[in-house]
Amino acid sequence: MAEKACRDCNRIVEDESECPVCRNNDLSDSWSGLVVIYDPEDSEIADKIGISTPGRYAVRVK
Ligand SMILES: [Zn+2]
Numbered sequence: 381m382a383e384k385a386c387r388d389c390n391r392i393v394e395d396e397s398e399c400p401v402c403r404n405n406d407l408s409d410s411w412s413g414l415v416v417i418y419d420p421e422d423s424e425i426a427d428k429i430g431i432s433t434p435g436r437y438a439v440r441v442k
Pocket residue numbers: 386387388389390391399400401402403404
């Protein structure tokens with residue numbers, strides 16, 4: 381699978397070796413649940429996971 385999730389901020393990362401949001405290179409193949417955040421300021425899920433940048437995020441990262 382080409383999509384990985386950042387262990388730090390849960391961001392879905394496609395075909396890259398580091399997270400575009402936090403520049404973390406600790407990415408996981410093992411994640412589940414996908415949320416798309418359009419407006420972090422107005423999203424309960426974004427608040428819960430701690431997201432401040434719009435994009436696609438995993439709900440759970442192992
Ligand atoms: Zn990240």
